[in-house]
Structure formats: C-alpha cells, structure tokens
Amino acid sequence: MDKRFKQAEMATWLGIVVNGLLAIMKGIIGWIAGSKALLADAVHSASDVVGSVAVLAGLRTAQKPPDEEHPYGHGKAENIAAIIVAILLIVVGIEIAISSSRTFIGEPPVAPGEIALLAIVISIIVKELIFQYKYRLAKKINSSALMAEAWHHRSDVLSSVAALFGVGGAVIGKQLDYPLLVYLDPLAGLIVSLFIIKVGYSLAKDASLVMMEKVLAAEETKVFFETAADIQGVKRVDELLARTHGHYIVIDIRVSVDPDISVEEGHLISKNVKKALLTNFTEIKKVFVHINPYK
Structure with missing residues (x-):
C-alpha cells in the first residue's frame, strides 16, 4: 500500500465518521426545531457518507496492479467513484428541491427553533475545515475521487450557509411577528438544492472527460x-x-x-x-x- 493511497484512505475515513455524526446531529435537531433547511442539510451530509464509501471503494480498486484484463491498470476506478459521487449529489439536490418547493404550496411553514442555528454554525466550521484538508490533499496526490469528495464537503458548507440565512430569517420573523420571513427557511432549502445540483454536474463533466480518454493538449x-x-x-x-x-x-x-x-x-x-x-x-x-x- 503506497503513501498516496494511505493519505487518501485516511482522509476518506475521516469524512465518513464526521459526516455520519453531523448528519445525525442535524437530523435530530432539524426534526426537533422543525427546520426544513436543516433537515435538507442533514440529508446532504448523509449523502456525503455514501459518497465517501464509493470513493473508498474506487481508491482501493485503483491500487490494484495491471492484469490481463486491465493492462493499463485500474486508475480509472477513481474517476468512476467521482462520477458516482456527482450523480449522488444531483439526485440529492433534486430531492431537496422537490421537498422545499412543496412547502410553498401547502400550509404555511412553522418557524424553526433557535437551536437549529447552533447546529448549522457547527456544521459550517467542521465541513469547511474538512474541505480545506481534502482539497489540498487531492491536489497534492492528483486524485479526482478525493477532489470530488472535497467539493461534496464544500457544497455542504454552502448549503449550511444558505440554511443559516434561511433559519435565521425565519427565527427573526417569528420574534418580530412577521409571517412572510418564515418562508426563508424552505427558500434556503431550495437554494441549497441548486448549489448541490451545480456542483454535481461540474464533477460529473470533469470525470467523464477522463473516462473518454481525452488526450492532453x-x-x-x-x-x-x-x-x-x-x-x-x-x-x-x-x-x-x-x-x-x-x-x-x-x-x-x-x-x-x-x-x-x-x-x-x-x-x-x-x-x-x-x-x-x-x-x-x-x-x-x-x-x-x-x-x-x-x-
């Protein structure tokens, strides 16, 4: 097992553990506080766990030496993992968009509790630190799968920032007795979904170019x-x-x-x-x- 793989595997396991804990925390607090944006953010973190598992599998496959069926090696396994993460991002983004949009059609949403804000701030700090670590490592070892995972974390940061504004606005609206601000929470969930879909599309496009064996300029x-x-x-x-x-x-x-x-x-x-x-x-x-x- 070479140094490159050990570094990538350690970073991936770190993402699995941290994302799992964040998804549980945000899911529980989002349910208690009644926050659509925070629940959407929890689903996003949960999808990060699945994406990290796919990346881990891709990294391990890429480590295999060339054989009769794969004389050029198994390096593209990382790109396959990157595409899986990208597709997962797009699917999650669409799911969140549908869920948030339904809120505008049905009964007026209930403003979330203030505790939701604490969970979001913690998520932003933790996920940004993980993004910076994985982004730098991915560039250092030239891993498309790890880079896709890093941007998955950054999309989680962006979604958490959107959720922060949405939940914060909804809480302020409840305190000032201004009902329309309550809709900022599901609106933030909708904005989150657009961030996620865009990142997923970009990652899938980049990984696909490698899969099609485009020659270097x-x-x-x-x-x-x-x-x-x-x-x-x-x-x-x-x-x-x-x-x-x-x-x-x-x-x-x-x-x-x-x-x-x-x-x-x-x-x-x-x-x-x-x-x-x-x-x-x-x-x-x-x-x-x-x-x-x-x-």
Missing part, C-alpha cells in the same frame, strides 16, 4: 516531447499521445531512428525513451514506444 505534452527527442539515437519524434488514466498518465509515442541500425540497437533506444519519461515525470506510469525507420 500539445502545450501540456511539450516537455514529454522534448525529453524523448533528446535521447541519443532518436532522429525525430513522429507522434506523442498522452492521456490520463485516473491519477496517472499513459503515453503512446512513435520515434524515428536510423534505418540501418540493428533491431537490438533500435530496441535499446526505445528502452531509453521509456526510461527517460518514467524517470523524469512521476505522473507517467505507462509508456509504449513504437520505432519507425527515419526517412
């Missing part, structure tokens, strides 16, 4: 191209295609060599090209070199 592969071209015996780099495969990069490269050298010499040049790319760039895990006769 020319400016991103320029340094790989130059490294291969500097290898002794390489007359010309004919083509270099680099694609992301989960958290790492796979390269297919065609180089031209002197047509009069032996097969063994050509093979040695291809080995040197492969070694140079793997040694100089830790993000590259697979290199496939094809030798062409120079013309």
Whole structure:
C-alpha cells in the first residue's frame, strides 16, 4: 500500500465518521426545531457518507496492479467513484428541491427553533475545515475521487450557509411577528438544492472527460516531447499521445531512428525513451514506444 493511497484512505475515513455524526446531529435537531433547511442539510451530509464509501471503494480498486484484463491498470476506478459521487449529489439536490418547493404550496411553514442555528454554525466550521484538508490533499496526490469528495464537503458548507440565512430569517420573523420571513427557511432549502445540483454536474463533466480518454493538449505534452527527442539515437519524434488514466498518465509515442541500425540497437533506444519519461515525470506510469525507420 503506497503513501498516496494511505493519505487518501485516511482522509476518506475521516469524512465518513464526521459526516455520519453531523448528519445525525442535524437530523435530530432539524426534526426537533422543525427546520426544513436543516433537515435538507442533514440529508446532504448523509449523502456525503455514501459518497465517501464509493470513493473508498474506487481508491482501493485503483491500487490494484495491471492484469490481463486491465493492462493499463485500474486508475480509472477513481474517476468512476467521482462520477458516482456527482450523480449522488444531483439526485440529492433534486430531492431537496422537490421537498422545499412543496412547502410553498401547502400550509404555511412553522418557524424553526433557535437551536437549529447552533447546529448549522457547527456544521459550517467542521465541513469547511474538512474541505480545506481534502482539497489540498487531492491536489497534492492528483486524485479526482478525493477532489470530488472535497467539493461534496464544500457544497455542504454552502448549503449550511444558505440554511443559516434561511433559519435565521425565519427565527427573526417569528420574534418580530412577521409571517412572510418564515418562508426563508424552505427558500434556503431550495437554494441549497441548486448549489448541490451545480456542483454535481461540474464533477460529473470533469470525470467523464477522463473516462473518454481525452488526450492532453500539445502545450501540456511539450516537455514529454522534448525529453524523448533528446535521447541519443532518436532522429525525430513522429507522434506523442498522452492521456490520463485516473491519477496517472499513459503515453503512446512513435520515434524515428536510423534505418540501418540493428533491431537490438533500435530496441535499446526505445528502452531509453521509456526510461527517460518514467524517470523524469512521476505522473507517467505507462509508456509504449513504437520505432519507425527515419526517412
């Protein structure tokens, strides 16, 4: 088990435990206080737990070495986990939107109790700290699954901020005997749902690009191209295609060599090209070199 996976697994388990506790706290207090926004926020935290479990499964699968059925490795398992989290976010967002919208149609809502505000403030502080930790770690180890999970936490922060305004406005409305402010609580729940759906869509879009094996742009592969071209015996780099495969990069490269050298010499040049790319760039895990006769 490498250091990268240990760090990601620890961060994911932290999210599972904290989200579970927050979901229970917000659910109980939201029910006692009668807050639609806080109950919606509790559901969001609960969905974080499910998302973290999916991320954990994806990370563990991505650690498996290449085999006959997966010669390029299992790196995309992280992107699959990211898509699962994204879809989960979108579904939860739609559910919250429907629940909050019904409040405007039926009987006027009852203003939530003041205790709901305390639960929301605690949630905002805790989830923002977890977001900052996971966001920085995801960038450091280049994990799309962990990044999706981090943004899942940030969407929870945003939803809690919206809930804070909604519940706070509803509480003030009750104290000032201004009934219309009571609707700020379900309105906050509706705003929360829009935040969640938007984040889910963005994460799904980014993960899908990797799943479709979109090649890296020319400016991103320029340094790989130059490294291969500097290898002794390489007359010309004919083509270099680099694609992301989960958290790492796979390269297919065609180089031209002197047509009069032996097969063994050509093979040695291809080995040197492969070694140079793997040694100089830790993000590259697979290199496939094809030798062409120079013309």
